[in-house]
Amino acid sequence: MASIESTKIQEIETRLFINGKFVESSDKHTFDLTSPTTKEKFAKVYEASEDDTNAAVAAAKAAFPAWSALSPPQRGAYFRKLAALILESHEELAQLEAMSMGRPVSGYFDSYAAATTFDFFAENGYQALRTTSLNTPGYVNMTVRQPFGVVAAIIPWNVPILFLAGKCAPALIAGNTVVIKSIEKAPLTSAKIATLVEEAGFAPGVINIISGHGQISGNVLSHHMYVRVLSFTGSGRTGRLIQTAAAESNMKNVVLELGGKSPAIIFPDADIEKAVEETKHSIQWNSGQVCMANSRIYVHESIAPTFIELFNKRFATVTIGDPLLPDLDHGPLADEAQFKQVQAYIESGKKSGKMSLGAETIDHKGFFIQPMVFLDTPEDAQVTKEEIFGPVVNINTFLDEDDVVAKANNTEFGLCAAVYTKDIHRALRIAKKLDPTLAHDMPFGGYKSSGLGREGWSVSINNFLETKTILVKVDNA
Numbered sequence: 512m513a514s515i516e517s518t519k520i521q522e523i524e525t526r527l528f529i530n531g532k533f534v535e536s537s538d539k540h541t542f543d544l545t546s547p548t549t550k551e552k553f554a555k556v557y558e559a560s561e562d563d564t565n566a567a568v569a570a571a572k573a574a575f576p577a578w579s580a581l582s583p584p585q586r587g588a589y590f591r592k593l594a595a596l597i598l599e600s601h602e603e604l605a606q607l608e609a610m611s612m613g614r615p616v617s618g619y620f621d622s623y624a625a626a627t628t629f630d631f632f633a634e635n636g637y638q639a640l641r642t643t644s645l646n647t648p649g650y651v652n653m654t655v656r657q658p659f660g661v662v663a664a665i666i667p668w669n670v671p672i673l674f675l676a677g678k679c680a681p682a683l684i685a686g687n688t689v690v691i692k693s694i695e696k697a698p699l700t701s702a703k704i705a706t707l708v709e710e711a712g713f714a715p716g717v718i719n720i721i722s723g724h725g726q727i728s729g730n731v732l733s734h735h736m737y738v739r740v741l742s743f744t745g746s747g748r749t750g751r752l753i754q755t756a757a758a759e760s761n762m763k764n765v766v767l768e769l770g771g772k773s774p775a776i777i778f779p780d781a782d783i784e785k786a787v788e789e790t791k792h793s794i795q796w797n798s799g800q801v802c803m804a805n806s807r808i809y810v811h812e813s814i815a816p817t818f819i820e821l822f823n824k825r826f827a828t829v830t831i832g833d834p835l836l837p838d839l840d841h842g843p844l845a846d847e848a849q850f851k852q853v854q855a856y857i858e859s860g861k862k863s864g865k866m867s868l869g870a871e872t873i874d875h876k877g878f879f880i881q882p883m884v885f886l887d888t889p890e891d892a893q894v895t896k897e898e899i900f901g902p903v904v905n906i907n908t909f910l911d912e913d914d915v916v917a918k919a920n921n922t923e924f925g926l927c928a929a930v931y932t933k934d935i936h937r938a939l940r941i942a943k944k945l946d947p948t949l950a951h952d953m954p955f956g957g958y959k960s961s962g963l964g965r966e967g968w969s970v971s972i973n974n975f976l977e978t979k980t981i982l983v984k985v986d987n988a
């Protein structure tokens with residue numbers, strides 16, 4: 512087993528980054544990080560107190576006038592430096608994530624995605640435009656878009672720095688300053704990014720990065736009167752708390768990216784091998800801890816035996832083990848709570864469906880779960896209805912197009928969906944009825960209880976700009 516020493520633990524940054532300085536928490540509280548691979552405690556991370564969180568917001572507020580006065584290219588220059596530093600730190604970031612939440616270093620791409628996001632927004636600050644009008648006699652009217660002030664971002668643990676970049680880059684290029692709260696299960700990559708923010712030379716207070724639990728720092732941010740926008744990715748349970756806190760405090764705008772129970776529908780004319788490969792990847796990558804993972808597969812009865820046989824074969828070939836080792840593609844779940852939750856769903860699944868893969872136990876002391884397939888699970892079973900967030904998939908069959916669309920949509924989640932067919936008319940007909948999907952340059956976000964608002968390169972900046980109308984009375988016009 513690759514040992515945790517492969518990254519020098521004593522050099523890992525675990526402090527809070529507030530107003531351009533690394534500080535211990537004001538009350539000196541720390542929380543332990545436990546390796547999901549070995550169950551050993553390996554780091555103590557500083558827990559932001561209420562005072563620390565307030566200090567981070569105050570720093571962001573103080574930094575706002577100078578930062579918002581810069582032009583987009585001036586702000587973008589810092590982004591390009593940060594993006595380059597993130598790329599240089601790729602290996603270390605991959606190791607830190609593997610250590611904290613068990614993601615195999617082999618498939619780590621978050622550093623590339625985060626760097627590309629900062630590079631993209633470095634060039635895109637001039638999107639902050641609006642309209643003018645001569646429609647009112649005697650007036651030239653205009654609307655302008657302005658930053659809100661302090662933006663908070665609260666991120667989850669499955670792809671932490673992807674969300675850090677996806678929320679911060681558009682907020683910052685629009686002229687806002689930010690406070691990011693990382694997540695207690697995987698705070699180390701965010702703290703590493705804080706060291707790179709310092710190196711890139713951002714002015715103190717423009718980016719503040721704190722670690723800690725939701726009920727302390729997260730709760731302060733969501734109730735804070737100076738936080739004007741809160742962009743959140745995580746569970747529906749927390750999303751509801753945040754929206755309530757916003758309503759109870761200052762009516763801050765909230766962007767909520769929440770959970771999913773995404774369907775994939777496979778028709779007989781699909782390329783079966785490709786459908787197997789892609790649906791397998793979707794539910795197995797990151798041990799199934801992906802909001803968009805296709806955790807429900809509906810396959811047409813006529814091809815079901817072939818599809819299921821191929822799927823099981825492919826699903827069983829994953830290489831399970833220490834995520835710090837190269838070439839392994841299936842690590843442990845993020846922590847004990849996640850492990851117990853997935854195990855409870857598996858027990859419930861065994862009672863309601865037929866298990867076709869995954870009964871073997873894994874000879875490993877960490878929080879590993881073998882990829883698992885349930886067949887013929889009733890539509891109202893707990894494992895069909897609820898988000899499991901593990902490498903567990905239900906495969907059910909169908910005969911009729913309308914029937915399968917109704918089943919696919921029969922959930923309060925609405926984050927992502929896929930259709931496999933070569934018939935473009937059928938594909939588009941169904942796409943119109945199903946919930947959305949994801950591409951870098953297209954808006955992403957949930958229907959129904961999967962969220963509120965849209966994120967993505969083409970739209971995220973809109974979440975961080977207010978529109979103001981200005982009426983200008985012109986003499987003799």
Ligand code: NAD
Nearest residue numbers: 666667668694724725729730745746749768769770771802
């Ligand atoms: P979570 O809701 O438990 O935690 C997310 C963040 O919220 C953490 O930083 C946590 O500390 C914070 N938090 C917890 N309680 C809080 C409170 N009372 N106030 C403020 N903040 C609080 O979610 P998670 O377990 O980290 O992530 C898994 C969930 O996230 C799954 O449901 C998954 O589907 C969803 N997710 C959605 C997307 C998306 O883009 N839609 C992406 C990834 C994950």
